[in-house]
Amino acid sequence: MTEHASEWLNAYLDGELGGLRQRQVEQHLERCAACRAELEALRGLSALLRETPPAAEFTPTGRFVTNLMLSLPRHPDASQPRKAASLGWWLAPAGLLGAWFFLRTVLTLTGVFTAADATGLLKQANAWFTGGQPTGVFTAADATGLLKQANAWFTGGQPQAAWFVAITSLFGSQMSAAQQSTLSLFNQVSVFGGDLFSGFLWQAAIVLLYWVWLAAWWFRHAPRPMKIIF
Amino acid sequence: MLATLPEEIEANLIEMSRQGDRSAFGQLVSQYQRGVVNVVYRMCSDVTLAEDAAQEAFLRAWMHLDSFRPGTSLRNWLYRIAVNAALDHLRRERETPADLETVRVADQANGPEAELLQRERSARVQRAILSLSAPNRAVLVLREYCQLSYQEIAASLDIPIGTVMSRLNYARKCLRTLLENDL
Numbered sequence: 143m144t145e146h147a148s149e150w151l152n153a154y155l156d157g158e159l160g161g162l163r164q165r166q167v168e169q170h171l172e173r174c175a176a177c178r179a180e181l182e183a184l185r186g187l188s189a190l191l192r193e194t195p196p197a198a199e200f201t202p203t204g205r206f207v208t209n210l211m212l213s214l215p216r217h218p219d220a221s222q223p224r225k226a227a228s229l230g231w232w233l234a235p236a237g238l239l240g241a242w243f244f245l246r247t248v249l250t251l252t253g254v255f256t257a258a259d260a261t262g263l264l265k266q267a268n269a270w271f272t273g274g275q276p277t278g279v280f281t282a283a284d285a286t287g288l289l290k291q292a293n294a295w296f297t298g299g300q301p302q303a304a305w306f307v308a309i310t311s312l313f314g315s316q317m318s319a320a321q322q323s324t325l326s327l328f329n330q331v332s333v334f335g336g337d338l339f340s341g342f343l344w345q346a347a348i349v350l351l352y353w354v355w356l357a358a359w360w361f362r363h364a365p366r367p368m369k370i371i372f
Numbered sequence: 373m374l375a376t377l378p379e380e381i382e383a384n385l386i387e388m389s390r391q392g393d394r395s396a397f398g399q400l401v402s403q404y405q406r407g408v409v410n411v412v413y414r415m416c417s418d419v420t421l422a423e424d425a426a427q428e429a430f431l432r433a434w435m436h437l438d439s440f441r442p443g444t445s446l447r448n449w450l451y452r453i454a455v456n457a458a459l460d461h462l463r464r465e466r467e468t469p470a471d472l473e474t475v476r477v478a479d480q481a482n483g484p485e486a487e488l489l490q491r492e493r494s495a496r497v498q499r500a501i502l503s504l505s506a507p508n509r510a511v512l513v514l515r516e517y518c519q520l521s522y523q524e525i526a527a528s529l530d531i532p533i534g535t536v537m538s539r540l541n542y543a544r545k546c547l548r549t550l551l552e553n554d555l
Contacts, residue, residue, distance in 0.1 A: 191517075196413050203402055210401055
């Protein structure tokens with residue numbers, strides 16, 4: 143420490159020093175009358191500033207509060223634009239979930255029609271649809287285009303993996319019935335695995351998007367320090 | 373001066389205000405109005421301007437109650453907003469705060485001598501504060517009238533702690549010279 147502790151006296155007075163620096167200032171003050179006098183002057187200045195009332199008369203508190211209440215705007219939480227924006231934020235994941243359910247429903251129905259085809263039910267449905275008067279669920283399915291796809295599947299056969307199509311077109315005529323049966327089994331496993339992977343990808347994408355949405359929500363609502371800038 | 377509100381009651385009033393309860397916010401304003409107006413007045417030395425800025429500070433507080441962190445000091449938060457509002461007002465007024473000659477120093481015809489002396493001293497103190505530059509004045513007001521720590525002042529003004537210390541040292545040095553006869 144230099145000859146005097148002037149540069150640290152303000153911080154010492156305000157209780158902003160600590161540890162070694164505070165002990166050094168205290169030790170210095172014990173032996174330096176000039177710094178003690180300066181500290182007392184600073185203490186006196188602070189007391190003068192704080193204890194001297196303002197040289198002005200202000201509006202009484204009651205009237206100030208009344209005036210303020212009259213000019214108080216609606217609380218931001220109750221304001222329409224913010225409410226609408228907030229509603230939008232809540233609807234975003236709901237909309238996403240709705241889209242996901244729709245797609246899953248389409249895929250599930252497709253699976254049902256495929257299964258129906260396998261058991262021969264769709265043949266009868268197809269006959270009803272193409273030959274007779276469609277009724278009930280088939281009318282609805284037709285309206286959404288699902289039945290057409292199911293019908294196409296019915297006429298086109300089982301779903302086939304690309305590799306299965308390639309192998310059967312190249313070597314199908316040379317294969318025995320047992321080999322074709324084994325290959326068909328592998329094809330079904332491959333198609334099933336592909337569907338499973340596709341389903342997993344969808345759910346992973348939904349989870350990822352939901353996390354992104356949560357992060358964006360947190361960023362919008364995280365409290366920020368208020369700063370005074372010159 | 374109103375008695376200080378117990379912490380629990382103040383926390384309840386803040387929560388109710390957040391939900392849009394004007395009456396609860398009115399009670400908080402009643403509690404801190406004098407302090408806030410006083411702080412702003414120390415910054416700009418104009419009663420009308422101080423009350424306008426204080427009103428603006430409370431309006432800002434009302435609008436941004438969501439950004440107030442529970443568990444921290446509402447008083448300090450309001451004072452920081454108030455000083456911010458005062459600086460905005462000063463910027464709009466091109467940093468020309470009121471001439472203290474226009475401040476009513478005392479009703480000399482009717483007031484007792486002691487009151488007159490007190491008012492004259494108040495005017496000298498205010499004139500001395502006003503002679504500081506806005507950045508130095510802001511640091512001094514936040515420390516002396518808001519009792520913020522150096523860390524809080526640094527965060528409020530977005531300046532390093534070292535700058536807070538040097539500005540405060542300089543401001544107090546100037547005031548000691550200007551108010552020598554009152555010390």
